[in-house]
Every structure is written in structure tokens, then in C-alpha cells.
């Protein structure tokens with residue numbers, strides 16, 4: 001169903017089993033699991049899909065080795081298992097990532113670790129090699145016998161400097177272990193959502209639709225494009241509004257304080273020397289102030305992050321100049337001869353972790369990343385249905401969290417689970433092979449079927465996995481041409497995204513369906529070109545196109561520090 005058809009169906013049949021509010025990864029994961037189990041479910045987001053905290057992540061599918069020192073063994077074990085599943089179920093987007101920890105001391109941390117377990121240490125302090133070794137052994141054990149990723153290795157001072165020529169000679173040694181790299185979280189989330197809709201004709205997802213209020217058996221939804229409102233009568237509401245959970249509850253007359261979010265920011269830099277220095281590795285290390293920070297290989301750029309700062313209103317989260325200075329400064333700790341300058345920053349972003357309120361840890365870095373469900377129900381709520389609020393969680397553990405929520409929802413609805421998502425491939429990960437020969441064979445098949453040349457198909461395969469067949473078949477149906485501004489994209493490819501991936505605004509394309517903005521590939525003319533191409537599929541007149549260009553330029557400047565002047569083209 002397209003957007004209008006979904007709205008019509010809501011008008012004709014406002015009763016439904018489950019309404020999910022918030023299409024971040026937790027709302028989307030739960031949507032898929034409920035859909036798979038035959039539940040009629042509606043998912044709404046006031047913005048685009050995966051545009052909140054889920055678009056602000058460090059791109060790591062990880063167990064969270066540092067949570068071991070907070071004693072969060074259950075969380076780490078679950079996240080490692082889920083990391084492995086992501087690598088297996090979405091191999092076109094998630095792949096093993098060698099992660100290197102440079103260490104400056106051998107022994108310190110031995111005393112700190114037990115104090116941290118007991119919650120007596122209120123400041124992070126330097127972790128030594130011995131304590132990291134213990135953590136990595138535990139981490140390896142959690143990976144299990146399947147060995148989705150290799151075991152960790154320790155390198156001596158000399159070996160480390162041989163491997164990474166620009167590394168700070170003051171290091172004691174390094175350790176390399178493996179986690180997962182989510183190259184494009186926004187696409188991954190969208191593919192999960194599209195799978196769910198394809199699987200169940202009674203599962204529908206709408207972006208740019210807000211939950212604005214609720215009373216008795218009714219929730220009022222507002223279409224943010226037209227301001228029109230719609231009534232729905234759900235049996236159950238799942239509040240998956242992430243850092244906005246308490247605001248969403250408030251709109252239902254429920255006063256909660258579940259989330260004590262912390263802001264985290266990142267910058268993306270175009271610094272070929274630094275990119276070459278880290279190679280295919282993430283560098284995950286302790287900065288001078290004891291904070292754990294990262295240098296991360298994101299295509300041909302380097303992602304640098306992140307901060308952990310308390311914030312009250314998630315709408316105000318921005319990556320500040322002060323954070324930028326901190327990020328630039330931390331590079332010198334590991335690669336002292338490599339200079340990063342502010343002009344090399346191509347993109348900034350910030351988001352708020354929807355963590356359970358403080359209390360549990362003494363520094364923001366020690367707040368638990370675990371997840372749980374808060375249930376509100378009963379006469380006092382003035383609502384005839386219960387509200388489940390999804391608090392906390394990590395991108396990596398979304399599937400397990402969604403499974404937990406779905407089990408609870410199914411029990412409430414009196415249904416039993418028929419299918420689970422543990423080994424369920426995602427989108428273009430279905431039938432995707434990481435084996436080069438098998439990939440070649442698949443691409444030859446697509447080439448014979450669609451007539452597109454192999455180089456082009458290879459590019460599509462790296463973006464869409466096995467959905468390449470659908471993209472290429474669509475492309476072939478009409479005349480195509482590369483975009484002038486980014487020739488590795490074509491007009492028909494953009495048209496495919498617009499027509500098949502629930503695109504509403506120009507910024508949905510530049511920020512989430514593609515990585516053009518994050519990788520610093522946009523120009524003023526390029527934005528105009530994209531608006532022209534999209535306009536053909538969306539029937540935009542000149543006024544609408546201009547409005548879309550202005551909206552995108554405004555968002556890029558305000559949220560991402562990207563100012564594109566006309567003079568630069």
C-alpha cells in the first residue's frame with residue numbers, strides 16, 4: 001500500500017492490535033517481529049524512519065567490551081551474540097571489524113576494575129594491558145564456538161609500531177579484537193521495515209506521522225505533511241520513541257521520567273593520511289581524560305567520536321564546536337604526527353542515547369546500556385489500553401529487545417509465537433555471499449538478466465546486496481544516465497529509491513537512503529540536481545523543488561555543520 005492507501009485503510013478500519021510509536025531501530029525491530037507473527041500493526045514516526053538516536057550511532061555492532069567493567073555481563077553476552085547474528089543475517093551491511101586498542105600502561109586498572117564493579121569509582125581512569133587482556137578473553141569466550149569473528153591478538157610495542165607506522169611510540173602494546181561494522185545503519189533499518197511490510201499485508205509503516213494525544217480507547221495521529229488528523233483504536237501501544245519516550249507518554253497524559261539521556265556526537269573527516277594510518281581498523285582507546293573514544297574507518301573517511309553529555313531536551317542535540325576541538329585533539333593521543341584541521345570535517349552529527357535515568361552509574365559513561373520494558377496500565381491512566389515503553393538498548397541488541405517486547409505483546413494479545421527472527425536474513429542480505437567467486441557468479445546472473453554492465457552491478461551490489469536484482473531490473477526499464485554531481489549514482493537508481501523506499505523529502509535521500517551527506521559528497525548544484533531528478537518521480541513543481549532544496553540546506557547547516565554555498569557549485 002502507498003501512503004494514501006494506508007491512510008484510507010486507517011479511516012475505514014481504525015481498530016488495530018498494536019500501534020508502535022517511533023520508527024528507530026527498536027520500533028522497527030518490534031514491527032518486524034510482530035508482523036512476522038501475523039499481528040496487524042501500525043508503525044508511525046514523526047520524522048523519517050531511523051532519523052533519531054538510531055541515525056547517530058558510532059556504526060558499531062559490538063558487545064561493548066567496556067561494559068564488562070561495569071559488571072554488565074548479561075548485556076555483553078547478549079550483544080556479542082546479536083553482533084554475530086547481524087553479521088550473518090545482514091552481511092551486505094554488517095561485516096567483521098578489526099578493532100585495535102593502543103595501551104599506554106601495563107598494570108594500572110587492576111585495582112580500579114573491582115572498584116568499578118562495586119560502583120565505588122566515580123571517575124574513569126587508565127586501563128592497563130593486563131585488565132584489557134582479561135576483558136578480551138571473556139569477550140572471546142562470549143563469541144562462542146561458531147567463531148563468526150576471529151579471536152583477539154596482543155602485539156608487543158615493536159610489533160605494534162611495525163604494523164601501524166604512525167602510531168604513538170609511547171604506547172606499551174596493542175591488542176586487536178573483532179567487532180562488527182554497520183556501514184549504513186539507516187539502510188539496514190529501512191530494509192528490516194520493508195521486509196516486515198512485504199511479509200504481512202496488515203503491517204503498515206508511515207513516516208512523518210506523529211502521535212499527538214490519546215484518551216480512553218483513542219489515539220490521535222497527525223500527518224505532518226498535511227496536518228490532517230486520524231483516530232486509531234489500538235489494543236496495545238508500544239512507545240518506542242527512544243529519547244522522546246517521556247514526551248510521548250506526556251502526550252497521553254502519563255507523567256514518566258524513564259529516560260535520562262546522554263548526548264553523543266561525531267565528526268566525519270576527510271584526511272587521507274589518517275585514513276591510511278588506521279587502515280581497515282577501528283582504533284578504540286582511552287583518551288587522556290579516561291573517556292573511551294574511537295577512530296573508525298567509514299568508507300574513504302574517518303569517523304571520530306564520541307561524547308557522553310547529559311541533556312534534557314533531545315531536540316537540542318547538536319555537535320558543538322567544543323566537542324569538535326575535543327575530537328580533533330584526541331587523534332594526537334594515538335597518531336601524534338597526523339594533523340586534523342577543522343576544514344577537513346565534512347559532516348557532524350549528534351544524537352541522544354535513550355538510557356534509563358542516571359543513578360546506576362556515576363559518570364555518564366557508566367550509565368547502563370541495557371534495555372527493559374516499562375508497562376503503564378490501569379484505570380489511573382485514563383487509557384483503555386496498556387502502554388509499553390521501550391527504555392534503553394543498543395543498535396546491536398535491537399533484535400533481542402524486539403523479541404522480548406514481541407513475546408510480551410503476543411502474550412497480551414493471547415497469541416503464540418509462530419516464527420522468530422534469530423536466523424532471518426535481512427533485505428539484500430538474503431542470499432548474499434561474502435565469497436568472491438560466488439559474488440562473481442551472482443553478478444554474472446544479474447548481468448545476463450538485466451543487461452547492466454558488471455562494474456555498475458558491482459557498485460549496486462555493494463549498496464543493496466541481493467536487492468541489486470530488483471534495482472537493476474527497475475533501472476533497465478527506461479533510459480538512464482549518471483548524475484552529473486555524483487556519477488556513481490544514476491537517475492533511475494534515485495527514482496528506484498524514491499518509488500520503493502517510502503521517500504518523502506529530499507533530505508531522506510541525501511541523509512538516509514544514501515550516504516551522500518555523511519561522506520561529504522554533496523554540492524549546492526548536486527542538491528539541485530537531486531531535487532530535479534526526485535521531482536520527476538514525486539511530481540514536484542518548481543515551488544516544491546525550491547522548498548525541498550531550502551529545507552535540506554537548512555537541515556545540513558543546522559544539524560550537520562555543512563554549509564554549501566552557491567559559489568562553490
Ligand SMILES: Cc1cc2nc3c(=O)[nH]c(=O)nc-3n(C[C@H](O)[C@H](O)[C@H](O)COP(=O)(O)OP(=O)(O)OC[C@H]3O[C@@H](n4cnc5c(N)ncnc54)[C@H](O)[C@@H]3O)c2cc1C
Pocket residue numbers: 021022023024025026027044045046047048049050051052053054055056057058059060061062209210211212240241242243244248263264265306350351352353354390392393394395396397
Ligand atoms: C552517539 C551515539 C552513539 C551510539 N553508538 C552505538 C553503536 O556504535 N552501537 C550500538 O549498538 N548502539 C549505539 N548507540 C545506541 C543506539 O543507537 C540507540 O540505543 C538506538 O538507536 C535507540 O533506538 P530507538 O529506536 O530506541 O530510538 P530512536 O532511534 O531515537 O527512535 C525513536 C523515534 O521516535 C520518534 N518519535 C518521537 N516522538 C514521537 C511521536 N510523538 N510520534 C511519532 N514518533 C515519535 C522519533 O522521531 C525517533 O525516530 C549509540 C547512540 C548514540 C546516541
